[in-house]
Amino acid sequence: MKQLSHYLTAMRDQTPLVQNITNYVAMNVMANVMLAAGASPAMVHARGEAAEFAGIAAALSINIGTLDDEWADCMVLAATAAAERGMPWVLDPVAVGATALREEVAARLIALRPTVIRGNASEILALAGTVAQGSGADTGDSVAAAEGAANRLAIQTGAVVAVTGAVDFVTDGRKAAHIAIGDPIMPLVTALGCSLTGVVAAFVAADAPFEATVAALTYYGVAGEVAAETAHGPGSFQVAFIDALHAMTGDALDARARIAGVCSPRFVS
Incomplete structure (x- = not known):
């Protein structure tokens, strides 16, 4: 794997147009986060244009947070395109494990072979057909407990699976990485996880998944x-975080990155 600065530079050089079909709570935060990172976000979900816009975008992100039947159909149209x-x-x-509707919509979308599936541990366990301890959008399971499910899901779907939490875990079924970085205040700011999905889409638009x-x-x-170095709580953290995304240089990213090597995965069955 190349230096992380390579992937950041590639994304920013491309300024990828990313179509985001996301939830009502996340839209504003997500757009600002993606702009700060260097991408070009578009919140396009209407039935009459979702598929058409997917024909011109560089990448697509789909978030089923505030789901309804109309939006579900639009998600499928865009993902099909x-x-x-x-x-x-x-x-x-x-x-995804909370209701039958979410399970049904997720199954329809997975059949369209996403490039990346990003969720918390309980969501990944539920997608893999394992009993999970999630409560709504909050996880009740550890990332470590979901590693085996993530590997199986990656093999079954052909997707890269990212389980995010205190220590992120990423696998494509052949190789894996643990990323021990971030700050505990991040989950206290609404929509930062949803926004991450858009940032992943922007990076994947420019390089290998x-x-x-x-x-x-x-x-x-x-x-x-x-951001946590100067923030005094969740409110000031959000502002500092957007500034930090914008100001981040490739050299700073390389210097602070902590990845437990990209290697053959060790999984729990």
Whole structure:
């Protein structure tokens, strides 16, 4: 894997247009986060244009957070268009184990072969058909407990699977990485996890999915650590975090990154 600065530079040089079908709570925060990172976000979800816009975007991210039947159909239309183009797209299966509707929509989307699936441990366990301890969008399971499920899901779907938490875990079923970076205050700010999905899509638009996902998660975590150095609570953290994403240089990213080597994975069955 190349220096992480390579992936950040590649993304910023491309300024990828990323179509985001995300939840109501996340839209504003997500757009600002992606702009600060160097991408070009577009919140396009209407039935009449979702598929058409996927024909011009560089990547697509789909988040099922505030789900309804109309939006579900639009998600499928956009993901179908992305799949037909061979365009990378990222699925964020928010609270997938909570209701039958979420399980049904997630199954429809996974059938369209997302490039990356990013979720918390309980969401990944639920997608893999394992009993999970999630409560709505919050995880009740550890990342370590989801590693085996993530590996199986990656093999079954062909996607890179990213399990995010205190120590992120990324696998494509053949190789894996642990990313121990970030700050505990990050989950206290609404929509930062949803926004990460868009950043992953932007990185994947510019480079190989596994490596780009690892780079995106590391970049995000480093920005969280930088923001925490000056923040006094969740409110000031959000502002400092967006500033840190914008100000991050490739050299700073390389210097602060902590990845437990990209290697053959060790999984729990």
